[in-house]
Amino acid sequence: MSIAIKRPRLRxxxxxxxxxxxxxxxxxxxxxxxxxxxxxxxxxxxxxxxNAEIPPGLEYPFGTDAxxxxxxxxxxxxARISLSVGIISQICNSLIGVTLGLTAGYWGGWWDDLVSGLxxxxxxIPSLVFALAIMAILGPGLVSLVIALxxxxxxxxxxxxxxxxxSLKSQGYVQAARILGYGDLRIMFTQILPNILGPLxxxxxxxxxxxxxxxxxxxxxxxxxxxxxxxxxxMLSEARDQITxxxxxxxxxxxxxxxxxxxxxLLGDGLRDILDPQSTTxxx
Amino acid sequence: xxxxxxSLDDLAVHFKIxxxxxxxxxxxxxxxxxxLDVKPGECLGxxxxxxxxxxxxxxxxxxxxxxTRGTIGVDGQEISGNKxxxxxxxxxxxxxxxxxxxxxxxxxxxxxxTLADPLRLHGVTDKAEVEAxxxxxxxxxxxxxxxxxxxxxxFSGGQRQRIGIARALILKPKLVLCDEPVSAxxxxxxxxxxxxxxxLKDELGLSYIMISHDLGVVEHVSDRVAVMYLxxxxxxxxxxxxxxxxRHPYTRALIAAIPDPFHRxxxxxxxxxxxxxxxxxNPPPGCHFHPRCPLKxxxxxxxxxxxxxxxxxHRAACHFRDRVx
Amino acid sequence: xxxxxxxxxxxxxxxxxDGATYNAVENVSxxxGRGEAFGxxxxxxxxxxxxxxxxxxxxxxxxxxxxxxxxxxxxxxxxxxxxxxxxxxxxxIAMIFQEPMTALNPLSPVGKQIAEMFVLxxxxxxxxxxxxxxxxxxxxxxxxxERRIKDYPHQLSGxxxxxxxxxxxxxxxxxxxxxxxxTTALDVTVQAEIIDLMAELCxxKGTAILMISHDLGLVANMCKRVAVMYAxxxxxSQAAEAIFATPSHPYTRGLVDSLPRLGERSxxxxxxxxxxxxxxxxxxxxxxxxxxxxxxPSVTDVCREMVPEAxxxxxxxxxxxxxxx
Numbered sequence: 001m002s003i004a005i006k007r008p009r010l011r012x013x014x015x016x017x018x019x020x021x022x023x024x025x026x027x028x029x030x031x032x033x034x035x036x037x038x039x040x041x042x043x044x045x046x047x048x049x050x051n052a053e054i055p056p057g058l059e060y061p062f063g064t065d066a067x068x069x070x071x072x073x074x075x076x077x078x079a080r081i082s083l084s085v086g087i088i089s090q091i092c093n094s095l096i097g098v099t100l101g102l103t104a105g106y107w108g109g110w111w112d113d114l115v116s117g118l119x120x121x122x123x124x125i126p127s128l129v130f131a132l133a134i135m136a137i138l139g140p141g142l143v144s145l146v147i148a149l150x151x152x153x154x155x156x157x158x159x160x161x162x163x164x165x166x167s168l169k170s171q172g173y174v175q176a177a178r179i180l181g182y183g184d185l186r187i188m189f190t191q192i193l194p195n196i197l198g199p200l201x202x203x204x205x206x207x208x209x210x211x212x213x214x215x216x217x218x219x220x221x222x223x224x225x226x227x228x229x230x231x232x233x234x235m236l237s238e239a240r241d242q243i244t245x246x247x248x249x250x251x252x253x254x255x256x257x258x259x260x261x262x263x264x265x266l267l268g269d270g271l272r273d274i275l276d277p278q279s280t281t282x283x284x
Numbered sequence: 285x286x287x288x289x290x291s292l293d294d295l296a297v298h299f300k301i302x303x304x305x306x307x308x309x310x311x312x313x314x315x316x317x318x319x320l321d322v323k324p325g326e327c328l329g330x331x332x333x334x335x336x337x338x339x340x341x342x343x344x345x346x347x348x349x350x351x352t353r354g355t356i357g358v359d360g361q362e363i364s365g366n367k368x369x370x371x372x373x374x375x376x377x378x379x380x381x382x383x384x385x386x387x388x389x390x391x392x393x394x395x396x397x398t399l400a401d402p403l404r405l406h407g408v409t410d411k412a413e414v415e416a417x418x419x420x421x422x423x424x425x426x427x428x429x430x431x432x433x434x435x436x437x438x439f440s441g442g443q444r445q446r447i448g449i450a451r452a453l454i455l456k457p458k459l460v461l462c463d464e465p466v467s468a469x470x471x472x473x474x475x476x477x478x479x480x481x482x483x484l485k486d487e488l489g490l491s492y493i494m495i496s497h498d499l500g501v502v503e504h505v506s507d508r509v510a511v512m513y514l515x516x517x518x519x520x521x522x523x524x525x526x527x528x529x530x531r532h533p534y535t536r537a538l539i540a541a542i543p544d545p546f547h548r549x550x551x552x553x554x555x556x557x558x559x560x561x562x563x564x565x566n567p568p569p570g571c572h573f574h575p576r577c578p579l580k581x582x583x584x585x586x587x588x589x590x591x592x593x594x595x596x597x598h599r600a601a602c603h604f605r606d607r608v609x
Numbered sequence: 610x611x612x613x614x615x616x617x618x619x620x621x622x623x624x625x626x627d628g629a630t631y632n633a634v635e636n637v638s639x640x641x642g643r644g645e646a647f648g649x650x651x652x653x654x655x656x657x658x659x660x661x662x663x664x665x666x667x668x669x670x671x672x673x674x675x676x677x678x679x680x681x682x683x684x685x686x687x688x689x690x691x692x693x694x695x696x697x698x699x700x701x702i703a704m705i706f707q708e709p710m711t712a713l714n715p716l717s718p719v720g721k722q723i724a725e726m727f728v729l730x731x732x733x734x735x736x737x738x739x740x741x742x743x744x745x746x747x748x749x750x751x752x753x754x755e756r757r758i759k760d761y762p763h764q765l766s767g768x769x770x771x772x773x774x775x776x777x778x779x780x781x782x783x784x785x786x787x788x789x790x791x792t793t794a795l796d797v798t799v800q801a802e803i804i805d806l807m808a809e810l811c812x813x814k815g816t817a818i819l820m821i822s823h824d825l826g827l828v829a830n831m832c833k834r835v836a837v838m839y840a841x842x843x844x845x846s847q848a849a850e851a852i853f854a855t856p857s858h859p860y861t862r863g864l865v866d867s868l869p870r871l872g873e874r875s876x877x878x879x880x881x882x883x884x885x886x887x888x889x890x891x892x893x894x895x896x897x898x899x900x901x902x903x904x905x906p907s908v909t910d911v912c913r914e915m916v917p918e919a920x921x922x923x924x925x926x927x928x929x930x931x932x933x934x
Contacts, residue, residue: 172388176451179346180402181375190401194392333796334767440888470652470889471823472860472904475867475882482881497797504869504879524875541801542871543830556805557798559752560766576798 018270024263028256032079039073044228046070053246063248065238067228071248074230075256081231082260085145086212092150093211094204097157102188104158105165115158122155128214135223145224149211157203164196198275202268209264216257232257288321289459289491290345290378294354295319297337297344301565312565314340316515317354319591322459327485327492329506329523331499331538335564336512338495342461345493347374359458376406379452381481383464385444389436395422395447396432399454406455417454424487425450425480442473446480453484461493466501478505499542503527508597511535514564514572517591521598531600533557534573571603579604612683613640614784614817615664622659622668623675624892631892632675634660634841641785646808646818648828648849651838652889657821660838661787663687664819665704666694682784700730703778707790709770713762719773720746720758726780745776749806768799775807782814789821804831825864829853834925837861840890840900847926857928859905860885899931907932 031038040060051068054060062071104115122130131148138144168174169192177191212232218224219233220240227234232253239249297315302308315337322328332338343349345356347369356363359377363369382388389398399418408414419429425446436444445465452460462481466474482505485492496502502509503523510520511534519532530536537557557576562568568575574584583603591601622634634656641647651657662668664679666689679687681701686694698704706712714722723745724738733741739758746754749772762770771791778786788807792800808831811818822828828835829849836846837858845858856862863885873880887904890896896903902912909931917929 172382172384172448173390175346175348176380176382176388176448177390178348178371179375179378179380180451180455181372181405182402186405190393191390195390333798442888471825471864472652472867472885472889475884476886478869479882479884499797500869500871503871503874504882527871528875537798539871541797543801543804543824543826556801558802560768560799561796 015270015273017266018273021263021266021268021270024259025267028079028083028260028263031076032083035076035080039070039076041070041073043069043074043077043230046073047228053242053249055246056248062252063246065235065249066242066246071235071252074235075232075252078230078232078235078253079256079260081142081225081229082212082215082233082257085142085149085215085231086208086264089146089149089211089215090204090208092146093152093154093207094157094200096151097154097159098161098193098200100154101158101161102165102193105162106169106184106188106192112162115162119155119158119162122152127152128217131214131218132221132223135218140223140226142225145215145218148218149214153207153210153214156207157200160199160203161196164199165192168192168195199272201275202272205264205268205271209261209268212257212261212264287324288357289324289326289359290493291321291357292318292345292354293357295341295344295351295356296353297340297349298352310565313515313567314564315344318512318515318517319354320510320517320520322491322493324458324491325485325489326507327494327505329502329509330493330495330512331497331502331509332512333497333561335514335561337515337564338512339463341512342380342463342493342495345461346378346380347371372406375402375457376455377457378459378461379455379457381445381448381452381460381462381465384468385441385448386436386468388448389444389451391436394433394435395427395450398447398451402451402454421450421454424453424484440473441469442476445469445477449477449480449484453488453490456488457490459491459493461495463495464497465494467496467498474501481505499527499538511538514562514567516572516601518573518602519598519600520591521595521600525595525598529595529598531594531598531605532573532602533577533579533604535600537576571601579607611642614643614645614682615641615819616678616680616683617660617664618678618680620660620663620677620679621675622656622663623673625671625673626893629893631895632841633672633892634663635675637677637838637841637843639836639843639846641817641819643784644812644815644817645834646811646820646832648820648822648832648835649838650822650825650828650835652823654840654889654892655838656841657838658789661704661789661819661821664785665698665702665787666691699726699783700781701783702785702787703781703783704787704789705771705774705778705791707793709767709774710762712774713770715762718759718761719765720760723773723776723780726777730781741780742776745780746773748779748810749773749776751776767795768803771795771803772806775803775810779810779814779816783816785817785819786811787819787821790823791820792827793822793824800827807831825852826868837864840895841892842900842929844901844930845926845928847922847928848924851922851924851926857922857926857933858901858930859907859932860901863904899929 046069048068051064052066054064056063060070064070100115104112130152134148135144138147174187174191177187215224215231216233216236219231220237222237225231225234227238235253236250242249295315295318299312299314301310301312318341330338340349344351347363351365358374361369361373396418399421400414403414403417422429422432427446466477469477478501484490494502494505506523509523509526510517511532513534519526519535526535530539536555540555559576562575570586571584571589574580589601589603591599593599594605618638620634620637621632624631624633637660649657649660659672663674668674674687678685720739720742723742724735727733727738727741728735743754743758746757751757751769751772792803795803820828820832829852832849834846835849835852836843839860845861852861853865856865866883867885869882885904898914899912899917902908905912911931917931919927919929920933921927
C-alpha cells in the first residue's frame with residue numbers, strides 16, 4: 001500500500017538550482033541577442049593601439065586588449081558565437097543520438113547491436129580528440145566547428161534514449177498502440193518520444209555546457225574561431241601571452257565561460273528534478 | 285454451427301534463452317501445442333498460474349509474437365510462422381484490455397486523443413463522425429463527456445480501466461482479449477468493471493477471451509473454460525462441466541485453493557497441489573503436473589497424456605481422467 | 610479477565626502532507642488474544658498496512674503516531690525507544706511482507722539469514738544456529754533443506770522465498786506474527802499451501818497472527834475474528850463466520866455481495882453483480898460524517914454530518930453505522 005502525496009510541479013524551494021541556472025543562461029542569451037545595443041564599441045573594427053591594454057575602469061569596464069578593443073564589447077559579441085556553437089551543435093547531437101537510440105531500442109536486433117557498438121566506440125574515443133581530427137580535415141571556422149562538435153558527442157543522448165525506450169517498450173500503452181495498428185514510426189513519435197523527453201532535455205542542457213567548453217578549447221588551440229572575430233575561447237587564446245601583464249584579458253572571458261556553463265549545468269539539474277518521471281508521484 | 289472467430293491449431297511459441305557463451309542456448313516452450321477456438325458471441329475463460337503461457341498466448345493471438353509452430357486463424361485470416369498478419373485488419377478484428385490500468389494509458393494523451401487517433405488511422409476522416417464515435421464510446425463505458433480532455437493521471441484506477449475498455453472497442457472489433465482486467469483494481473470497483481464488460485458483450489455482440497487467475501470471475505463470465513499449465517492446455521470444456529465435474533487434478537487443485545468461507549471444512553486436503561510450479565525452461569517429463577499431483581503414478585512420468593474427450597465438448601489431459609474424485 | 614496479547618486502543622496515525630496533516634488512520638481499536646488469528650481487511654489506502662507498521666514501531670516520515678495506545682502483554686509500547694523496539698521485533702513480534710525479495714538480503718545465503726535470528730536474539734553460536742536454521746527450513750517444508758540452506762534468495766521461487774520469510778519470522782517463536790498481504794504476490798495454488806503452513810506453524814507454536822489482506826475470503830478462512838477497515842477507520846468487526854453470514858455495515862455487505870463466488874452461477878444462474886458505486890476517496894478528501902456515505906445505498910442526512918459510534922453486535926463484534934438495527 002502506498003500513499004499518494006501530490007507534489008506541486010514547480011516549487012521555488014526545491015528548484016533553487018533551476019532558477020539560478022535559468023537566470024545565468026538567460027543573461028548569456030540576452031547578451032548575445034542584444035549585443036549590438038549593449039556593446040560599447042564594435043568588437044572587431046574599433047581597434048586603437050593608443051588604447052591598448054587599459055585595465056578595467058570607468059571607460060572600459062572590463063579593460064581593453066593588445067589592439068585596444070573593448071573586452072566587454074568583445075565578450076558580449078562573443079556570446080553570440082559561443083552560444084550558437086553550443087546550441088546548434090547540441091541540437092545536432094540530440095537529433096543524431098535520439099534518432100539512433102530510439103530506433104535501436106525499439107527495433108532491437110542487429111540494428112541495436114550496431115548502434116550500441118558505435119556508441120561504445122564513441123564513448124571510448126575522447127570526443128575532443130575526435131573533434132580535433134575533424135577540424136584538422138575541415139579547417140578552422142564556425143561551420144566546421146559546429147560540424148565537428150555536432151558529430152562527436154551524441155553518445156550520451158543515444159544511451160539515455162535507448163535505455164528509456166527499452167523500459168517503455170513493454171508498457172501497456174505501447175503494446176496497445178501496436179494492437180491498434182500504429183506503425184513503428186508513429187509509435188516512436190507519438191507514444192514513446194513524448195514520455196522520454198524529460199531526461200533528453202536534461203542531457204541536452206548539460207551537453208550544451210560541454211559544447212561551449214569544447215568550443216573554447218578548440219578555439220584556444222587555434223582550431224576554432226579565427227581572430228579577429230571574438231569567441232570566448234579565441235579571446236582566451238589571444239590573451240595567453242599577457243596573462244601576467246594584463247590578467248583581465250583572460251579573467252573576463254574565463255568568467256563568461258564559467259558562469260554560462262555553470263548556469264547550463266544548474267539548469268540541467270533543476271530540469272531533472274521537475275521532468276524526471278520518478279520525482280513525481282504518479283500512482284496512488 | 286457457426287464458423288469459429290478464432291481458431292488456434294497446434295500453436296507453439298518458443299523462445300531461445302541465453303547465449304552461446306553463458307551455458308548454451310535453452311528453449312523456453314512458453315506455449316506448446318495449444319488447440320482452441322472461440323465462436324462468435326462466446327466468452328472463453330483462460331485460467332492458469334504464472335509461467336503457464338497465457339500471456340504469451342495472448343500476444344501471439346494479437347499478432348505480436350510469431351508462432352514457432354502451428355497456425356492462428358482470426359476471422360478468416362491465417363497467421364503462421366512465415367505469414368505475418370495484416371496489422372490494420374487485425375486491429376479491426378481483435379483488441380485487448382490490459383491488466384494494469386496505470387501502465388496501459390499514455391500519460392501524455394488525453395482521453396479524446398487516445399480514442400480519436402485510432403479512428404483517424406483507420407480511415408475515419410470526417411471530423412463530426414470521429415467526435416460522435418468518441419462521445420458514443422465514452423458514454424457506453426460510463427465516462428462523462430466533459431472528461432474527454434483530461435489526462436490519465438486525473439482518473440482513478442476503475443475509470444482508467446473504463447478508458448482502456450473504450451480504446452479496445454473504438455474500432456468495433458469482434459473479439460476482445462481481456463488480460464486480468466480486474467485484478468489490479470480495488471476490490472470494491474471490480475464488480476463495476478465485470479458488469480460493464482458483460483453488458484458491452486451483449487450490446488455489441490462481442491466475443492471475449494477472459495484471462496484470469498480468479499476462478500470466481502471466470503465462472504461468472506465464461507461460456508467455456510480452458511485451463512493451462514506450463515504451456516499446455518490440461519483441460520477444457522463448458523463452464524459448468526469444468527467447475528462441477530473437473531477431471532484434471534490441476535483444475536481440482538485450483539478450485540480447492542479458493543478460500544471459501546462458507547465451506548471451510550469442505551476443502552479436501554487431498555485435492556490440493558503440493559510444492560511449487562516448475563520452471564517452464566525445464567518442465568518435468570511426461571505430464572508436467574506430476575511432481576505436484578496427488579494421483580501421480582509411473583505412467584505420468586514416462587508418458588505425455590493426450591487431451592482426450594471425457595464428455596461432449598469436455599476434454600482433459602490426464603491419464604486418470606476417468607477417475608472421478 | 611485475562612490481558613490480551615496485543616491491545617490497540619484508539620490508534621491515530623498522522624500523515625504530513627503539503628502544509629496539512631491528515632489522519633491516515635483514526636479511532637482504530639482491536640485486541641488479539643494469545644495464539645489467536647485476527648484479520649484486518651480493506652482496500653489499498655484504507656490504512657491497514659500502516660496500522661501493522663505502527664504495531665511494529667516502523668512508522669517513518671511522513672507517517673507518525675498521532676495518538677492512542679499499543680500494548681503488548683499489557684505493557685505499552687507506543688513510546689518505546691528504537692532500541693527497545695528492535696529487541697521486541699524478531700523476538701516477540703515478527704513480520705512477513707507481500708514481496709519477500711525486498712525483505713531478504715540478496716547478498717546473503719538464506720540459511721545464514723535464518724541463523725542470524727538465533728545468534729542475535731538467543732545468543733547462540735553460529736554452528737548451532739546453522740543447525741537450527743536447517744531445522745527451521747525443514748519445518749516450513751522446503752525440500753532438501755541441507756542444500757537449500759546455502760542458496761541465495763534469487764535462486765528460490767516466490768513461494769520458497771515466502772517460506773524462508775516465515776522461517777525467519779518464526780525462528781525465535783514470537784508471540785505475534787504480523788503478516789501483510791503474505792500471499793498476494795503468489796499463485797493461487799501456492800497461496801493455499803503457504804496459508805496452511807502459516808496457520809499450522811502458528812498453531813503449533815502458540816503464535817498469534819495479525820493478518821492484513823484485501824481478500825476478505827482468504828482472511829475469513831484463516832482468522833477467528835475479522836475487522837474491516839474503510840478510509841482509515843474500522844467499520845465493522847465480527848467473528849469470521851458471521852462477517853459473511855450477517856455482514857452488518859453496508860460496505861462489508863457490498864464487498865460480500867459484489868464478488869462473484871464459485872458455485873453461485875450453477876445454483877442461481879448468472880446474475881448481475883451488485884456494485885458498490887463510486888470510488889475510494891483519497892485521504893485529502895475524506896467526506897465528513899461516515900466516510901462511506903457518498904457510496905452508501907442507505908445514506909441519510911445524519912450520515913453526512915455525524916461520525917457513527919460503535920454499536921455492539923450480538924456475538925462479540927461491533928459496527929459503525931447510523932442505520933444498524
